[in-house]
Amino acid sequence: MKNYQITQWCAAFIRQQVHEGDFCIDATMGNGNDTLLLSQLCGESGKVLAFDIQEQALNATQKKLTAGHAPENYRLLLESHANIAEYAAPDSVSCIVFNFGYLPGGDHSLATRG
Numbered sequence: 001m002k003n004y005q006i007t008q009w010c011a012a013f014i015r016q017q018v019h020e021g022d023f024c025i026d027a028t029m030g031n032g033n034d035t036l037l038l039s040q041l042c043g044e045s046g047k048v049l050a051f052d053i054q055e056q057a058l059n060a061t062q063k064k065l066t067a068g069h070a071p072e073n074y075r076l077l078l079e080s081h082a083n084i085a086e087y088a089a090p091d092s093v094s095c096i097v098f099n100f101g102y103l104p105g106g107d108h109s110l111a112t113r114g
Contacts, residue, residue, distance in 0.1 A: 022094035026050040027084065031064065051079060
């Protein structure tokens with residue numbers, strides 16, 4: 001049996017669920033790994049919103065998306081995921097990814113709250 005980190009398991013599950021043209025949200029963009037994955041899976045006809053409260057996260061995510069040649073189907077938002085309802089209507093989102101709410105390698109006292 002193969003050993004996976006939880007992040008690998010989650011990415012494998014997301015790959016099974018998200019399709020071209022979907023609308024997805026990365027509620028805690030962090031360093032952009034999930035944002036990149038969602039962008040690639042949604043493709044040119046899809047849409048991804050990514051939220052974080054730290055400019056450092058937004059900058060890191062933008063770099064990752066550029067380096068990963070992500071389709072330009074994303075919008076990076078410097079604000080809390082608590083405001084998702086302002087950007088997405090009920091039943092319009094195919095997948096929402098939540099992680100710990102703090103930037104990996106950053107200040108863990110700065111975290112999003114529900």
